[in-house]
Amino acid sequence: MHIQIDKGGNVPELVKLCKEEEVKEDKIKAVDVEGVPVLLVRINGKIIAANRICTHKTFDLANGIYGDGFLTCPLHASTFELETGEALNPPAKDPLELYEIVVQDGYVYIKI
Numbered sequence: 001m002h003i004q005i006d007k008g009g010n011v012p013e014l015v016k017l018c019k020e021e022e023v024k025e026d027k028i029k030a031v032d033v034e035g036v037p038v039l040l041v042r043i044n045g046k047i048i049a050a051n052r053i054c055t056h057k058t059f060d061l062a063n064g065i066y067g068d069g070f071l072t073c074p075l076h077a078s079t080f081e082l083e084t085g086e087a088l089n090p091p092a093k094d095p096l097e098l099y100e101i102v103v104q105d106g107y108v109y110i111k112i
């Protein structure tokens with residue numbers, strides 16, 4: 001699921017998500033960007049943004065089981081590595097889509 005907005009051009013746009021301080025180390029934060037469910041998490045100080053819908057059967061991973069940079073879907077136990085998005089075990093095969101973010105003036109923006 002891609003974030004797509006008709007901007008009338010291909011110039012990247014920054015959309016403000018939240019204050020930087022709201023993204024805590026090793027804690028999943030759910031946000032919605034133009035109707036797309038996104039998760040934010042800080043791992044070793046770096047903020048990661050990923051689509052938060054399990055690529056197996058569309059479970060919202062805001063309710064997933066998180067630990068040490070890995071997020072496990074409680075429905076069928078696929079685990080995703082959040083820094084790469086990679087699905088590490090079946091039944092999910094496809095990675096979570098990752099999004100580019102920018103931290104600026106104390107706020108987190110997603111690049112779309």
Ligand code: FES
Nearest residue numbers: 054056057073076
């Ligand atoms: S819905 Fe996530 S592993 Fe099946």
